[in-house]
Each structure stands twice: as structure tokens, then as C-alpha cells.
Amino acid sequence: QKGYPKFKKKSSIGSYYLIGTIHVQRHRIQLPKLGWIKLKERGYIPTNSIKSATIVKEYDRYYVSVLVDQPSSPIFKPKQTDGIGIDLGLKEAVSTPSGVRIKSFKTNQTIIKLDKSLKRQQRKLSRKKKGSHNWYKQLLKVQRLYRRIKNIKKDIKRKGILSIVRTNPQFITIENLNIKGMMRNKRLANSFQQIGLGYMVEWLKIKCRDYGIELRQVDRFYPSSQICSDCGHIQPMPLNQRTYHCNHCGMIKDRDTNASVNLKQATDYTVIV
Template structure:
């Protein structure tokens, strides 16, 4: 069984320079492949594969120009080319949109390092040996198992921090749990993050003072960064120093990263709480997030909830613990059905937070009623 571990690493100045150089070359080669493939398709009507581009890059292009491509790991360059090739294949098959060029400020490119020699990717308690970088110190001691067989790793940078993701081969240990609850229905929302059928409600972390204070600071720092661009827009080249602007950009990136980490950690804690109750199944609904994002009054609040990350983490944890994860259709009227008698209420506005049944006169909280309907839903698909 293959398992990935991601942790922060501490690099010295020489290693930081090597990582920046490798990531910069990978980004340049990726963008060069996109440009060459688009031009080749317009001229011939055929797709330029990553292998053909790699041959042209090594035999023709690097001998005529861009000699500095050879100064970094060839495996990392080859991996960036194959990532571009896979992006085009996903576009042709309709699985993704048209590939976009990588930008430096987005920090999307990662440096790939495979295991070339038996002495590569040796893991100790506090360090790991990466090809072309040497021994690198781990910030979290003992997180990566020292007895695991590491096949490859990627180094990434985000908000002036460096992260290592390793792919290890570990023994598969499936935990078989005896279910305590018959099932849990989870209704997701904006007012409350999740309302469960076993009388547990998870609040919206974006409404806390800590997150609001960080967002206010982020707004202030973004305004300061934008002002620096506007002041230097009409000046001549060489009349200003970009070091202060780069410092301000790092401040903004750190605030973005901190907010993302707070939200992701909260989602992981919610999923762990749900899994530790040992239910027979967990039922969620297929939300139309794309349609909800079109509402300009709710788009920011919906994006901050990060429902896609919750779904990914739920699938992984339920598979690990042997719990069945169910998903009902997005057109299932979970909020309009009465959980007591099954009567459907035709008109139900968003302002009505208390569900009152017209048939049996039952009064329940709107979200709790929806979670009960999700728990006892009979038409669903099992997510694996």
C-alpha cells in the first residue's frame, strides 16, 4: 500500500537556491511545452506528446539556447513535461479545462526527485536525504516512518516555507470497527458548517474573531501591496527597488497560507469527530457549489467553507476505517421533507430556520430536520 506524507523542511541558503532554481526551470519548461504544443497542433493538427518534446528539448533546443536547463535535475524537468502532457490529455478527454501557464506568484510548481540510487531518500528521525540537495532537516521529527521504503518525493514552496511530500510503501492495515450508531446524516451549510443527525453541530469557523481579525489584516496588507504597484506603474525602469514589494508580497502570502491552514485543520477535526463515533454509514448531499458561487451575496461564504476538501477527507477516512460513505442526489428535497411523517412542504424560504410540518404539526430545526432525512435516505450512491 502506498501512502503519502507531507511535512515542512528546513533548508540552508545553498539548498534554498537549488530549490528555487529547480522550480524556476520546471515552470519555464512547462510553459515552453504548452507554447510548443499549441503551435504544433495549429500547424499539423496533431498533439505533440511529452516524449517527443523531451527529445527535441535535449537534442536540439538546449544545444542552441537555454543551456541553464541542464543545470538542474533532469528527472524534475521530465516530470514537468509529462505533467503538461497529462494536462492536455485530460482536456481532450473532457476531464479538465484547457491547460494554463504557470505563474511565479501562484507557487504551483513542484520539484520532483525520484530514487535513482540505493542511498537516495534515506529517512532518519530528524532528516532525509534528497537527490541533488543532500541531507535535509525535517521540522517535525519522527513523522515520516524511518523503516518505510520511499520511492519518490516532491519539494514545494509556499509563503516562504518549504514542504516535502514523500511517497512510501507501507503495510496495509485496515481497521475494522464495530459500528455503534446505525448511521449519521450530515447537512452542510453556511450559517453552521455541519449539522448532524446525532445532535451535534459544528459552527462556522469563519465567523470566529480569530479568522475575522486575520481577514481584516489581510485586506489591509493587500491594499498596501496594490498601492505599491500603482505608485511604480508610471516610473521608468530602474528608478525603484522591488525588494520592499517582494517583502510585502510574502506578508500577503503568509496570511493566505495561515487562513487556509486554519480552515483545513478545522475540517480535518470535524471529519475525525464524525469517524470516531463509529457509525455504520455517513450520508452527505451532492451540493451544487458551482451554482451557489454564482450568487454574489453567498459566493465568498461558500468558497470559505471549502466543501470539496471536506468530501475528499471524508472519502479517505471512511475508506481507512471501513465506513460506508453515501451521497444523495442534489435534487433530493432534504430540507422540505418532514422527518416525522414524510410530508413534503412545497414552499420553504431560506429565512425559515424552523421547519413546521403542515401535516403532523412537527417543529424542528431546519438543518437538523435535513440531517435526519439524509440519514434515512434510500436512494444514494456509495463513494469509494
């Protein structure tokens, strides 16, 4: 191959795998070649049946993830409810017919404040000499802000998906999104990246597998936003039109709610979980 090799960065994020004799006490863990290491979270890791461990470095923090051989605990399930459809979008990241929604992060005041602080800290970083001691100190501040924003977004998405799955629906129907194609849109690429629709779909698959819920996926070209959920009439719906007003039966409904009802009523689908 032509050109210079691109070496892997070892300064910010990395991980490696450990296998062998691993002992755990309440406040510390013994790892191969590393010895006893203090734990910040005490009494969290089981003390026996540990098979392996993975050490992860994320900026200025180190995490240990252990694989434990133990039976899975039973999950409490309420009475099974009717199936639901989940519409994924930009304004409302997740919308269901019952009104459960995960709003876009653009309206979250905590993330807005952190984004403003991130801009200031990045501006300070750009003014310092790269590689200097003060540059590394400032880089750490920027990395910590990135990590906090990421954790807040992940927490919102996980809790929103879990609140839907815990209602124990008979099935869940989602869209087959072309995320790579969406990222090619220069105007909307940043918005799709900030929401992280792909992560929400993967987390939904994991939770549906844990709770034993059937997860369905309709075809990529299924016009869920253009179909009237009452009469089945199809009409064009541009992105700036947020309310569906049917020209055939006169039904007026929110665009995302109408799409989620259509996904629930879809008959042509593929079972992915």
C-alpha cells in the same frame, strides 16, 4: 491559438517529483541532486523503504512529502452505532441529528481578526511600487496571513469530520451538491468559497475509506429541507426560514437537523464509498 502565452508563475507555489536513492536520518534527508537537507520536524519520516519524494514550495516555505512502503496500522473502532445523515449548508457547514456541527467561519473570532489584518496588509501592498524590494516584503506578509487562515480552516474541517467518523456509524448519507452551480450565485458565491464544501466531501470520502464506513449520496434534487422528518409532509422552505414548522403534524425542529434526519431515512441513494 491566438493571443500571448500565459506562463506558469514560479514565485509563490510549485512542486516537483524526485525518485532515486533517498536516505533519511533523524534531523536531515538526502534527496537526489539536492544532497543533505536539514528537517524542521525531527524523527517524523521513516528511515527505510522510501520509494519517492515530492518537494513543494508554498510562498516562503518548502515541504517534502515521501512515499513509504509499509503496512497500514490498525485503526481502533468503537462499537458500531446507527447510521447518520449529514446536511451541508452555509450557516452550519455540517449538521448531524446527534448535534455534531461545524459552524460557519464567519463566527470564528480568530479568523475574523486575521481577515481584518489581511485587509490592512493588502491595503499597504497596493500603495507600494510593484516589483520593488518593499513590495516583495509586504507581499510575503500577505501570503503568510493567507496561509494561516487556510490552515485554521483546514484544521477545523478535518477535526469536525474526524469526530463524526470516529463514532463508527453504520453508514453516512450526504447530499449531491451542485457546487459549480452554487458558485454562479453572485450573492452566495463568496460564502460557499470560504466554507469549502467540496474539500469536506473529499476528506469525508478518505476517512470513510480508512474506517470502512459506507458513504451514501442521495440524488441532487432530493428535497431534504422540505420534507417533515416525522410525517413525510412536503412544504416549501425559503433560505431565510431556519426552523421547520410542519403544517400537517405541527412538528417544530431546526431546519438543518430536520434535513439531516431526512438524509438518514432516505431509501433512494448511491453508494460512493
